[in-house]
Amino acid sequence: MKVRVENLSERLLDDRISVCGEDQPDSPSIRRGIEEKKHWLQRMLREQGPPSKLAYVDSKPVGHIQFYSESSIPYLENPDPKTLHVMCSFVRLALQNKGCGTALFKSLLEDVKREGRFDRIETLGFDPPGCGFPQTTFWKKMGFQQKPDGLPNELEYVVNGEPTTPQHSQPRSVDERGAKIFYAPTCIYTHHFNDKMEETIRSVNAEIPVERINMWENPDEAKTRRITSSSCVYVNGHPMKHSIFELENFKKEIQTLISDS
Template identity: 30%
Template sequence: MSLIELKNLDYDNIEDLLFVCSHKMLEDPVHQEGMQLKRKWLKEMLSKMGSVAKIAYYKGKPVGQILYFPEEIEKTKLTKRKGVLWINCVYNPFKEAQRLGIGRKLVENLIEDCRKGRACGLKTVKFVLAKAFNTGEALSLPDFYRRLGFLQPPTSENSNALYKSVSGEYEPCPPKEGYVPLPEDRNKAVVFYSPICQFSYPFAVEIKELIREVAPELPIEIINEWEHPEEAIKRKNHWLVVNAKPIYTFFKAEEQFKNEVKQALES
């Protein structure tokens, strides 16, 4: 029997999927709320299209995961391409299970499902897009995906997307329009989070706390973009808008982030 086993997500192993990413934060009350949001989202996806994730087990323990979904179900996108599958993340945080090819197995197993018309109910997958952000752990996702044959899109899909053809060629997404300042966004902050990742809500809370350090009295609105996609769409999918200005600095770079927030409030 192989020490590595892959399973599609179902109602019985949702907690295993959550454990992979959240095993160090299971007792954190804010993170628990993020987990509950994702738990609800996963059940919604299972009821609508079946598995949207695969879990890797090593010696019976859940150690890795890949999360994916069709672009057609992305509520915050105005223009959606048919036959396009997004990989939201691949993650294996356990040292004892690294360098065993688990991440590769997860991706290759998903690509095989795509070729056979078994991914999220899609009979045809033209190409797969992966969010190739850098977690700072082990091999960077851009390098990981490139080793698996993923390529840079010929057009600017977004800053960290790589693609792999399955049954068709890459199809560019229409150019994204820039944010137009909204009168309702002045003199306040609007923070977005997504239930697709259990870290998104805790990050939104952390962002709110950092803004409070700069402007204690500033009204701050935190919005679930899955439940209120129209709010994200009219702000052109920016994750944070302060005083009608998008913020671009990642919040983990705290001083730079707070400086940009301060500049937005002063202008």
């Protein structure tokens, strides 16, 4: 099977979206996620060059890898210009384990080594249901290693120099009421999960105001709060420790933050 890899360009934007979105239901949250994702991809193309590569088989887009320099993240206080972040990679289920993902990463690695801009490539391995081959396992097959003192999914591919320890997000509390969802527009499912977070917050208190803040478009508030992750939820001025993927603990923490305030 022949795999062709291409850098993302304006003419390939719909191909890029289709890799993740073609088989998903048409819902307002997915449509909003696609709109914001396209805007973000266009911005990255203008400001830093291609933030994604696409894999093609028989002229059909079947996979992608998405990446960006740490220095391009607008809400970070002190970004490392030598670090490249791989946000995710995905290949259609029917074509997994056939070399598409490997071809995508090897193409990116060749670019990194040729250009000499980055000393390391970092990623967070995550394995959402329905996505097939576990990403953490895949990245380790590609040569990524767990960061010293890091969690099992905090991975790094060292191009030059030595491994680095992870820098965990430690957002600060502020004096405010209500809930705020800080997010990055880098995934078409962002608002699908934002909707679930808002629904859970309102199931605890139906009257609480909930605001969503796109940290790439409005980075100042996230920077002031020292948010360094791609998503962070505040309830009554306190950053939450649990995510929507830990639903019961997420809901219990909301209840505690609302009742204690």
